[in-house]
Amino acid sequence: MSSKPLYYSHPACLEHDPRVHMPGHPDTPERLEAIERTLAAEDWLEWERREAPAAQEAQLELIHSPRQVREIRELSLAGGGAIDPDTFVGEPSYRAALHAAGGACEMAKALMAREATLGFCGVRPSGHHAEPDRAMGFCLFNNVAVAAEHAIRELGARRVFILDWDVHHGNGTAEAFRTRADVLFASIHQSGIYPGTGALSDVGSGPGEGYTINLPVPAGSEEELWLSLIEHIVLPAAQAFAPDLVLISAGFDAHREDPLAGCRLETDSFAEMTRHVRDFAGGLDLPLGVVLEGGYEPASLADSVRETMRALAGSEPARSAAPDAMLTSRAAAQIGHYWPL
Numbered sequence: 001m002s003s004k005p006l007y008y009s010h011p012a013c014l015e016h017d018p019r020v021h022m023p024g025h026p027d028t029p030e031r032l033e034a035i036e037r038t039l040a041a042e043d044w045l046e047w048e049r050r051e052a053p054a055a056q057e058a059q060l061e062l063i064h065s066p067r068q069v070r071e072i073r074e075l076s077l078a079g080g081g082a083i084d085p086d087t088f089v090g091e092p093s094y095r096a097a098l099h100a101a102g103g104a105c106e107m108a109k110a111l112m113a114r115e116a117t118l119g120f121c122g123v124r125p126s127g128h129h130a131e132p133d134r135a136m137g138f139c140l141f142n143n144v145a146v147a148a149e150h151a152i153r154e155l156g157a158r159r160v161f162i163l164d165w166d167v168h169h170g171n172g173t174a175e176a177f178r179t180r181a182d183v184l185f186a187s188i189h190q191s192g193i194y195p196g197t198g199a200l201s202d203v204g205s206g207p208g209e210g211y212t213i214n215l216p217v218p219a220g221s222e223e224e225l226w227l228s229l230i231e232h233i234v235l236p237a238a239q240a241f242a243p244d245l246v247l248i249s250a251g252f253d254a255h256r257e258d259p260l261a262g263c264r265l266e267t268d269s270f271a272e273m274t275r276h277v278r279d280f281a282g283g284l285d286l287p288l289g290v291v292l293e294g295g296y297e298p299a300s301l302a303d304s305v306r307e308t309m310r311a312l313a314g315s316e317p318a319r320s321a322a323p324d325a326m327l328t329s330r331a332a333a334q335i336g337h338y339w340p341l
């Protein structure tokens with residue numbers, strides 16, 4: 001048994017390189033290299049490092065269609081090619097994607113077994129845009145969705161809460177659980193950018209109505225608004241949902257230095273968001289696992305990951321943010337229809 005937080009990674013995740021097909025593509029191995037160099041310089045913050053195993057295809061098929069899994073495997077084995085104008089598969093990509101999803105599953109397994117209460121998966125390619133039947137947006141398989149479903153079907157979790165703070169809407173995760181009441185999915189994202197989904201009015205459907213929380217924010221949004229939404233909308237809903245596992249789809253592309261979007265979070269903003277989620281999970285004695293998504297400026301990405309991990313394992317109290325007058329009240333009216341806020 002280990003009480004140290006767990007960090008999952010695998011060298012295969014450094015091999016996936018979309019620049020082979022599209023020079024200048026922002027999803028570079030340097031993103032992960034910068035994270036690993038930064039953490040290594042500080043002895044991995046004394047976290048326990050574990051190797052991310054390859055996912056079984058049956059695990060991927062908890063979320064994805066067998067056809068999608070087969071097509072990506074075959075494209076990769078054939079040397080690779082384009083899936084869409086943003087999304088590329090190379091010869092090493094299938095293996096990288098297996099270890100990315102496998103790391104998330106293995107983290108969920110260790111957390112559900114209470115080998116640790118905190119985990120971080122430093123893996124790529126990222127996953128939150130990958131829909132059950134479609135790879136897109138740099139994502140091949142939906143790592144966090146596969147891990148959540150693995151936890152529910154095979155690890156005894158009854159309800160999983162997923163917070164997606166990547167600056168882009170986590171459309172793939174939303175679609176995977178759109179009609180489900182056993183996964184609460186909350187996404188904060190910049191409105192008007194890729195992939196264009198995630199309107200406040202989209203709350204899930206059928207038995208899943210109310211179990212999708214979409215909080216689009218305007219370009220230029222700063223820490224105060226993001227914190228306000230987490231503190232006053234997302235976490236009260238999660239509290240009422242009463243999950244037994246908390247996962248964060250953690251993109252760091254809402255950072256002000258990020259080239260792909262226009263939000264203005266600081267490095268410490270991610271730590272501040274983390275403290276809120278950590279205190280929520282800790283208060284209910286819930287395990288909390290983080291899965292890397294986007295973040296395309298390597299230096300600020302690496303610093304933000306380090307500060308997120310520090311905040312996860314730290315005890316500095318979260319700073320309360322004032323409810324944002326306009327957006328929080330508009331969101332509260334929508335989400336408050338389903339959850340006591």
Ligand SMILES: [Zn+2]
Pocket residue numbers: 166167168251253293294295
């Ligand atoms: Zn993103």
